[in-house]
Amino acid sequence: MLALCAAMRAQTAPPQQPEAAKTHPAASAPAPRRDLSGIWDVEDRMEGISPRGVKSHAPFTALGANIANNVYKPGDGPRKVPIGLVNDPLDSCDPAGFPRNLLFELRPFQVVQTSNQVLMLYQYQQVWRVIWKDGRELPKDPDSRWYGYSVGKWADDYTFVVETVGTDERTWLDNAGDPHSSDMRVEERYHRLDHDTMELTVKIDDPKIYTEPWLARDKMRLTLLPANTEIMEMICAPTEAEEYKKTMANPLSK
Numbered sequence: 001m002l003a004l005c006a007a008m009r010a011q012t013a014p015p016q017q018p019e020a021a022k023t024h025p026a027a028s029a030p031a032p033r034r035d036l037s038g039i040w041d042v043e044d045r046m047e048g049i050s051p052r053g054v055k056s057h058a059p060f061t062a063l064g065a066n067i068a069n070n071v072y073k074p075g076d077g078p079r080k081v082p083i084g085l086v087n088d089p090l091d092s093c094d095p096a097g098f099p100r101n102l103l104f105e106l107r108p109f110q111v112v113q114t115s116n117q118v119l120m121l122y123q124y125q126q127v128w129r130v131i132w133k134d135g136r137e138l139p140k141d142p143d144s145r146w147y148g149y150s151v152g153k154w155a156d157d158y159t160f161v162v163e164t165v166g167t168d169e170r171t172w173l174d175n176a177g178d179p180h181s182s183d184m185r186v187e188e189r190y191h192r193l194d195h196d197t198m199e200l201t202v203k204i205d206d207p208k209i210y211t212e213p214w215l216a217r218d219k220m221r222l223t224l225l226p227a228n229t230e231i232m233e234m235i236c237a238p239t240e241a242e243e244y245k246k247t248m249a250n251p252l253s254k
Contacts, residue, residue, distance in 0.1 A: 029194060029195035030194060030195060031158050031193065032195070033157040034157055034158075034160075035113065035192075036111045036113065036118065036160055038224050038225070039110045039111075039224070039225040039226075039227070039231065040108065040110075040223065040224060041107065041109075041225055042106055042220060042221070042222060043221040043222065043223045044221070048105070048106040048220075049104070049105055049106070049107075050104050050105075050174065050175065051175055052076050052077045052175065052176060053077040053078075053103075053173075053174040053176025053177075053178060054173070054174050054176070054216050056214075057178060057204070057210065057214050058204075058211055058212045058214035059210065059211045060209065060210060061207075061209055063181075063209060064208070064209035064210060067179040068179055072087065072088075072177035073087045073177065074086065074176050075088055075091075076175050076176060077176025077177060077178075078176060079176065083248065088172065088175075088177070089170060089171065089172065090236065091244070091245070092238070093237065093241045094170070095125060096124065096125055096127075096171065097146045097168055097172075098147040098148045098164060098167055098171075098186070099164070099167075099186050099202055099204070100173055101125070101147075102202055102216075103174045103216050103217070104174050104175045106124070107232075107234065108123045108225060108231050108232075109122045110231060116132065116133060117130055117132055117133060117134075118131040118133055118160070124234050125234065125235060127147070129147050131150040131151065131162050132150065132152070133151070133154075135153075136151055138151055138163060138165050139166065142165055142166030143166060144166055144167065144168040144169070146167075147167075148164040148167040149164065149165055149166040150162050150163065155189075158191060159190070159192075161187065161189050162188040162190070163185065163187055164186040164188070165184075165185055167182065167184055167186070168182070169181050169182045169184075173204070174216075179209055180204070180206050180209055181206055181209050183208055184205065185205045185206070186204060187202070187203040187205070188200065188202055189202075195224065196224040197221060197222070198221070198222040198224070199219040199221055200219075200222055201215060201219055202216045202217040203215055204216050
């Protein structure tokens, strides 16, 4: 059996859900006002996983092109290298980081709302994000974090907009090794169409790496899962990552 680090980058089977749980309202039911709560999954499984990276992105700057072509060695996508040369940080069980967790292996995730926060709990790597919605401003000079620093607000009763800064530039944007800088700014728009359907749009603005802002996700459809859905455990184990390197990656690099 291959190590989990590799398996986590290639799993495609949908989670098993209990038959008796299919009791939520029909898709025609109206969306609740200012509420994203629930367990959501990407309508198109392979679109959520995106094993070959984003569909397209803005042209690279000179810096971006140098990092993409000469520094990062992805295991998939247009710049794919042989397995023994891959330097994807996920293969060492580093955190996927933000926004890679939205652009690769986006699987079921739970949204929990409190009076001043929106919490995003993700199946992949069993991580969570805190999105502040108490009116605070984004920090002017934030310390870098794997998942950035996020604030959100309601643009209208059915659209929640999140702005994130302070991401760690050691992370990749996607499985194809597309880079970003620590100056990147990410906008997420969660637009609830009805009770069971939501659209996610993700915009990347990183002038150091890309010549213009671009959409990494464009109205990707999310579906509300039954309330008693169990989110699977999907964790990268460093011991399994080491075993994978010893048995698969290292021999192929010689």
